Amino acid sequence: MPKNKIQHRVPWKLGLFAANQAPRCHARRKYDGSRCQAPAVTNKRVCRIHGGASPGAPKGNQNALTTGLHTAKAKADRRAAKATIRQMNELVGLINSTI
């Protein structure tokens, strides 16, 4: 029998096959940049070691605030500015196409 075929008569092999099909961690190792490859926590992209078990910082937490560049408000402001620039570029394109 080929090695990668599931042997249904052996229950633990079926469980092992299911475990091996679990989504993998997307984190990268610091020393060589390769993928972690550990099973990811359910409904998360990363394994328990790389933060999958953590719910994250509470909303509004300012314990590690330094520049404010990555706060939700700063990100929302940048998103709004980008949308405005995109609309202005579309307007410029419309004006240029009519001239």
Ligand SMILES: [Zn+2]
């Ligand atoms: Zn990981």
